Amino acid sequence: MPSHDGSSLLEARGLYHRFGRARVLHGLDLTLAPGEALAVTGPNGAGKTTLLRILAGLMRPSAGEVRVMGRPLARGDHQARRDIGLLTHQSLLYDDLTLLENLTFAARLYQLDRPGEAARAALERAGLWERADELPRRLSRGLLQRAAIARALLHTPKVLLLDEPFTALDAPAAARLRSELQSGLAQGSGLVLVTHHLAEAWALASRVAVLVGGRWVVDEPRTGSIEAFLPRYPGLIGA
Amino acid sequence: MTGSSVSLEGARRIVRRGLGLSAVGVAGLAGVYLLALNFTPVEARQGLAQKIFYVHVPAAWSALLAFSLVGIASMLYLWLQDPRLDRFAAASAEVGVAFSGVMLTTGPIWARPIWGTWWTWDARLTLTLFLFFLFVGYLALRAAVHDPVERARFSAVVGILGMLLVPFIHLSVYLFRTLHPQPIVLKPSAPSLPPEMLRTLLISTAVFTLIYLGFVTARYGLALAEEIREEGRDAG
C-alpha cells in the first residue's frame, strides 16, 4: 500500500489476527487517502470481514495498529470513532423504536448538536421521512437497508467502511447510494468497500485490492474496465 | 499461538514435574496422618474427633489459596494479556473445585457419626461452600465460551469479582453469627494452640500447599500439551 504521511484518513500497519489457533490476517498494511475509494475483494474466508471489523474498531487485532485521522484506535481513546462509519448487513436498529427514535438515539451517541434535527435531515435525505414513525420490523428489506444507510452516514464520517452494501438494494436505491458515496468522496471522505461482486463497486472505486488467505495479492489503482482487469488474475475473483 | 514457544516435550516435562511434586505431597500427607494420630496430643474437650482439624483446615486454606490465585492471575491477565496467566487460572480453579468438593463431602460424612449432624453453618464450611460455587460458576462459564480470548477475558472478570466477593461472604457470615449464635461444633484455630498441635497444623498446611502446587503444575502442563497438540492438528 502506498503510504501518505499525515494526511491519511485511515492507516493500518502490520495487522495480524488469529481466532483461537487459526491465523486470519498476516501483517496487513492499508492506507486510505481523502477522496479514495478502495474496493476489497477475495474468496470466502480470506479475512475481509475481520479486516473491516478491525478497521472499524470493533475488534482489537492480535498485533498491529489502526489510526483514523492520525488518532490511534486504541482502547480508552474513543474520539477516533467519530470519524468512522460502518455499513453491514445488520441494520444496527432497535426493533422497538421508530426510525426517528432510532436515528435520534444514534445522533446522541455521536453527540451531534440538535440530535432530533440531524435525525430528521438524515431521514429526509434517505426519502424515509414519511415513515419516520414506523418500526423497523414493518419495513421491507430495501427500505430497511436505506434506513441502515441513513444511520451509518448520520454523523458524516470521514471513513466509511462498507460490507456488500448493494446487495439488498434495487437499482434506484443502489444509484442513490452510489451518488451519496460519490458526493462524500468529493468532499474528502474515503471508503473501504468489501464485496464479492467487484462489478458493483468498479465504477466507484479508485483502488482495487484482493485479499487471499489474509494477505494482499493485488493492490493497484483502478484503471480501465473490469473486463481488462479480470483476465490478469484468472480464477482469483468473481465479478 | 499458545503464547509460549514450548514444545510438546516441554509441556510433558511440566506435567511430570507437577506429578512428581504431587507425589511428594501425597507422601507427606501420609506422614501428616501418622503425625496427627500418634505424635499430637488429643484435644481435651472434643477428643479424637478433633483430629480431622489437621486435614480440614489446610484443605479449606488450599481452596482459598486456589481461589485467591485465580483472582490474582485474572487481574494480571487483564493487564498483561498473557495466555499463560489464563491457563494458570483455569488450572487453579480446577484444583480448587476438587479440594473444596472433597472437603465438603468428607466434612459431613465425618461429622455425622461424631456430632450427630450432617451440616453446620460454621464459618469454615460456609466459606468453602461459597468457594465451591464460585469455582463451579467460573468453570461453567469457561465451558460455555468457545473463543479462547473471549473465554480468558470473561473468566478473568468473574475471577476478579469472585475474589472480591469472598471478604463480603466472610463479613456477612460473621455478622450473622454474632447475632445468631450457633453451637460451635468445630473450635476454630485459636491462637492459644499448644505448640505440638500448632506444629502439626503448620506441617499439614505446608503439605497441602505442596499438593496444590503439584496438582496445578500438572494440570497446567496438561492444558498446554492439549493446546499444542490441537495446534499441530490444525496446522498439519
Add this chain to the structure above:
Amino acid sequence: MLSALRLALAIAAKDIRAELRSKTALLSALVFAALVLVVFNFARDPTILSPADLAPSVLWVTFALAAMLALNRAFTIERENAALDGLLLAPVPREALFLGKLVANLAFVGTVELVTLPLFTLFFGVSLWEVLPGIIAVTALATIGFVAVGTIFSAMAVRTRFAELMLPVLLLPFMVPPLIGAVQVTSRLLAGRPLSEMLGWLRLLALYDIVFVTLCTLAFAAVVDE
C-alpha cells in the same frame, strides 16, 4: 465526564423507551413475581408459621428471582440487528455504556419491586406502610448491588448458549450478601427494632454497592470489547 453521564442517561432512556413500547418483558416479570408470591402462600402451613416470620425471606426471594429473569433482557435486545455493534462503534466510553444499562435495569427491577410490595401486603396481610421509607431504602440499597453484578454477568451470559442458566449460576453467590443484609434489615424493620440494630447490615450493603458498582463499571470494557 459530563458527556459520559449524558451518554449513559441517553442509553438508559433508550432502553426504557423501548421497553415501554413493547411492555412484554415488564408485564411478564410482574406476573412472575405475583405468581411466586402465590406459590409461597400455598407452600407454607399457616398454622405453624406466621406470615410475619416468613415475610422478609419471601419478599426477598421473590425480588431475587424476578430480577434474575429480568436481567438478561438488557443485552438480549442488543443482539437483534447487531445493535450492540452500533453502541460500540460510537465514541461511547464503555463505562458510560455500563452505567446506562445499569440504570435501565434498576428502573426495570425497581418497577417490579414497587408493584410487588403492595401485592405482598395484600397476599400476606403484613403491613409495610408504617416502615415504608425504611423498606424502600433497604430495597434500593440491596438492589443496586446485585443488579450491578447481574448487569455485567448478563453481558457475558447472553453470548453463551444457555444464557438463562448461566446467569443464575454466576450471579447467585453474589446475591447472597445483599440478600442476607436485606432480609435482616427488613425483618428488624417489621419487628419495630431500633435503627442501631440495623446499622451494621446497612453499612455492609452500602459497602457492597460501592465496591461492586465501581468494579463492574471498570471491568465492563473487558467484557464488551473484543
